[in-house]
Amino acid sequence: MADARPFHWEFEPPKIPRERYLVNGGVALEGTIQVSGAKNAALKMLAAATLTGERCRFSNVPEIEDVRTMAETLSDIGVVVDHPERNVYEVSAGDVDWLFVPLEAAAKMRASFMLLGPLLARFGEVVISNPGGDRIGRRPVDLHVDAMRALGATIDYRYGYYYAKAPGRLRASEVRFPIVSVMGTENAMLAATLADGHTVIRPAAQEPEVDDLISFLQKMGADVERTYPDTIEIEGKRRLRGAEHKVMPDRIEAGTFAIAAGVTGGNVVLEGADCATMDALVQVLGKAGVSVSCQPDRMEVDARSAGPGKLKPVDIETGPYPELATDIQPPTTVLLTQAAGDSRVHEEIFEDRLEWTGELAKMGAKIELKGPQLAIVHGPAKLRAADVEISDLRAGASLILAALAADGTSSIGGAHHVRRGYENIERKFLDLGARIERVQEGELGTSE
Ligand code: UD1
Numbered sequence: 001m002a003d004a005r006p007f008h009w010e011f012e013p014p015k016i017p018r019e020r021y022l023v024n025g026g027v028a029l030e031g032t033i034q035v036s037g038a039k040n041a042a043l044k045m046l047a048a049a050t051l052t053g054e055r056c057r058f059s060n061v062p063e064i065e066d067v068r069t070m071a072e073t074l075s076d077i078g079v080v081v082d083h084p085e086r087n088v089y090e091v092s093a094g095d096v097d098w099l100f101v102p103l104e105a106a107a108k109m110r111a112s113f114m115l116l117g118p119l120l121a122r123f124g125e126v127v128i129s130n131p132g133g134d135r136i137g138r139r140p141v142d143l144h145v146d147a148m149r150a151l152g153a154t155i156d157y158r159y160g161y162y163y164a165k166a167p168g169r170l171r172a173s174e175v176r177f178p179i180v181s182v183m184g185t186e187n188a189m190l191a192a193t194l195a196d197g198h199t200v201i202r203p204a205a206q207e208p209e210v211d212d213l214i215s216f217l218q219k220m221g222a223d224v225e226r227t228y229p230d231t232i233e234i235e236g237k238r239r240l241r242g243a244e245h246k247v248m249p250d251r252i253e254a255g256t257f258a259i260a261a262g263v264t265g266g267n268v269v270l271e272g273a274d275c276a277t278m279d280a281l282v283q284v285l286g287k288a289g290v291s292v293s294c295q296p297d298r299m300e301v302d303a304r305s306a307g308p309g310k311l312k313p314v315d316i317e318t319g320p321y322p323e324l325a326t327d328i329q330p331p332t333t334v335l336l337t338q339a340a341g342d343s344r345v346h347e348e349i350f351e352d353r354l355e356w357t358g359e360l361a362k363m364g365a366k367i368e369l370k371g372p373q374l375a376i377v378h379g380p381a382k383l384r385a386a387d388v389e390i391s392d393l394r395a396g397a398s399l400i401l402a403a404l405a406a407d408g409t410s411s412i413g414g415a416h417h418v419r420r421g422y423e424n425i426e427r428k429f430l431d432l433g434a435r436i437e438r439v440q441e442g443e444l445g446t447s448e
Pocket residue numbers: 040043110111140141142143144145179180181182183184325326327349350351
């Protein structure tokens with residue numbers, strides 16, 4: 001294996017363009033947009049392509065920064081990644097000459113850790129940066145590491161890197177998770193496709209993106225199946241083959257635009273949206289008084305008779321699928337600012353996912369934090385334009401939603417967070433009649 005020293009002392013935060021969104025709110029959004037491919041499915045499939053030396057081809061891949069980061073990380077280790085046309089990626093991992101996933105990749109994106117399972121299973125070793133390293137705050141990956149150990153790997157942790165080894169093959173096993181983890185499930189599943197014997201993963205995450213990954217793995221020749229809602233079973237194979245797959249639609253992006261219609265009192269058609277994967281949000285929208293009509297591959301959201309300030313309050317609680325997705329909690333919180341009454345927002349999955357509401361409060365929202373994971377949204381609030389700063393991807397989209405519902409022109413800094421996970425977000429909002437533009441400010445470093 002190539003020399004894999006932890007080059008932490010050489011690490012320089014990547015330079016990223018400093019951009020802001022300028023949003024002039026107060027317009028009810030109307031029109032039709034096409035939902036893009038799911039970020040949280042595409043990233044795992046690009047990683048899964050390293051399970052074979054043959055070419056894999058993906059369509060409907062969203063054109064977002066996280067996909068570019070994964071593609072670059074793969075190229076850096078010797079995988080051939082082609083991008084022949086928009087939304088299409090081809091990955092050939094015939095030669096992988098550098099079994100090392102550096103801090104540069106981990107610092108940009110936690111999903112870089114998805115390379116642990118496939119590289120370890122196929123090549124028997126990998127050195128991979130901890131995405132929860134000192135420089136980027138507490139983000140645990142213990143469940144992933146324990147799953148690999150259950151599959152027979154030895155893993156040491158030194159200087160911010162995991163040194164994982166599995167000479168010969170990984171050994172199939174019962175992988176039991178103490179809590180449900182999406183990427184933990186996926187990493188274990190990818191590793192088990194090439195392990196020796198029969199693996200059972202329980203409780204397995206039930207997110208639709210996990211099932212989309214299963215369907216891609218089956219096309220690769222993997223023997224993997226969800227046998228119960230919370231159980232995935234895998235019979236390991238010696239080799240997998242190349243395959244083609246169309247990435248499923250992004251239910252979080254679709255949900256964000258559905259809420260945009262709700263919060264501005266508009267009417268938006270989401271082409272390509274799959275209502276079946278969005279039931280928890282559809283229920284919340286219905287209770288709030290937003291009308292949602294579902295057809296195959298299409299969703300229409302109509303809030304013209306409800307509108308800002310006239311929605312009904314709803315108590316929400318996030319949870320693993322099929323419960324309300326934590327990623328849609330921040331946009332939903334913005335929606336609830338326009339309800340006539342108090343709503344409780346209980347964030348069950350992440351400890352720090354209500355902090356961004358401090359920025360929302362600058363726009364006039366009345367949010368009372370009852371603890372790190374419980375907020376009371378006192379509605380209705382008349383939102384007004386403000387100068388705010390984005391702290392992460394979903395908070396960013398949510399501040400845009402708030403600005404769309406606010407009077408005046410808001411200036412929202414940190415647009416790069418949003419570009420990580422939403423394809424062409426400002427183009428799509430413009431198509432719905434929004435007044436939004438993205439402007440450059442020079443350069444700065446990041447350690448996200
Ligand atoms: C994925 C999604 C993210 C979503 C999250 C929850 C991707 C790329 N990201 O993240 O958008 O918000 O699911 O739906 O698919 N945990 C541990 N130890 C671990 C791993 C997780 O304690 O090793 C904890 C987390 O801190 C969290 C909980 O488990 O409290 C669930 O997180 P998890 O489902 O693993 O999230 P991700 O897979 O990282």
